[in-house]
Amino acid sequence: MSNQKVKKERLDVLLVEQGFFDSRENAKRHIMAGIILVNDVPVDKAGTKVPVDAKLRIKGHVMPYVGRGGYKLEKALKTFHIDMKGKVMADIGASTGGFTDCALQNGAAKVFAIDVGTNQLDWKLRSNPQVVNMEKTNIKVVTEDTLGEKVDFISTDVSFISVLKIIPAVKSILKEDGSMAILIKPQFEAGKDKVGKGGIVREPEIHEEVVSDTLAAFEEEGFHCWDLTFSPIKGGSGNIEFLAYLKWQKPETSITEERIHQVVEEAHEVLKK
Template sequence: MGRKRRLDLQLVELGLVTSRQQAQQLIRAGKVRSGDRILDKPGLEVLPELELQVEQPQRFVSRGGEKLMAAVEAFPLGLDQRVCLDGGISTGGFTDCLLQHGASRVYGVDVGYGQTAWSLRTDERLVLKERTNLRHLQPEDLYGSEDPWPDLAVADVSFIRLGLVLPALGRLLKGERREAVLLVKPQFEVGKERVGKGGVVRDPLAHADAIAGVIAAAEREGWRACGVVASPITGPAGNHEYLLWLRSGDWSEQEKTSEVPPTEEHIRRLVELTLAS
């Protein structure tokens, strides 16, 4: 049996936290347990063999960050020092993910008001445009004469088809090489007759049609689909969602090697695996 040590130091020693300060914050917040017992005193002396469990705080201000993270891990977006546009910022999960991965500025647009997390509202890297319909937004309404324009857009919108906001994304981005990551929500892409009980789309064909429909709309706006992955978490009602990676402009052959244009068969298999999970 080893010598006792302070609880906060033991958490650091075990690698359950990254710093003593983080350990103390989690302990005082009641996030550290041993079995059913909450350990809420950083200076508590514990034996090294005591089993400890830490309830880690979520990485982002909302679940949306975890969704976009799947795209960050799957696609070579290169976010460091990048200027981005977040269409439908809401609480700010997508924006939080972008900023944590090095984005130098994010323009956040939302039709609502007061929803964005305070930690983001006070971040000078975020330019927030609320009470604004993305579909009708013009560059002069968002950018000043000296402002840098984004060349990457992310979008998480509800109660509207993505095809209706794609023209806005096109005119709000600048540069010879542009990218977008769109959260495809089948419940808003297919007709009401294909949405089941509780607002959930269960038909695999409807899911595939939703993805294919957004790709077709994007191609009409000059984009090409370079990849698609399933969101690691579902929407509030339990709908499975997908992240679609788009590019437009002049990309080198070397850069194109990372692209995997979604074929009909690829989409079918992705949907099949996603709905089975």
């Protein structure tokens, strides 16, 4: 039997890291209100140290997915009218598996859950025969041969690297009639001089520039943007993020700079504190 102790972290910090809230101050307000449950037990002190693998939830709110990332893919599927029934998917940057869980609940037949980390994927998904757990796997080395097949759909939620780094892999594994929903995270795409305090990109102009440059880079590699929206929740550090729907085929109408401006403007209006 292992004597290894489970790492602990402050509750407010953990809530932000897992994406429940966009700041420790916001998390603290909810904790003090007594509506945060740790393993189904209320905890009302923000500084309480809790196991990092503890089950966290907000009282009265049952999260439908194993991670809040599921809300991001949920919006992508609805906004972009993506039918997941019977599809084989690659979830790049799977982490706890929010995207994977959402895909399965929407009818996906099989999901390759790919992540460079380890021991993150929720047990519910680890034990699901429809999920291929590819932890400790760098997406940069993944090819069609790695998976043994090409996929119908790809979702991406990568951190600490530019989403552009996944292009060689997706070119290898995505079917000709396939599609993907990529999460664009400005803090990992903008230059360091454009990232503010706390690793947050706040200026709408930089968001527009990042989205435009990212879509242009994918376009150069043969992937065309069919639609664009913003993530319904901020990233763990408080960053606004964007979702783009890409295919090999060209759409009848391309995404314009005006459309990018409109989406960024709406994101700032909806997600402002």
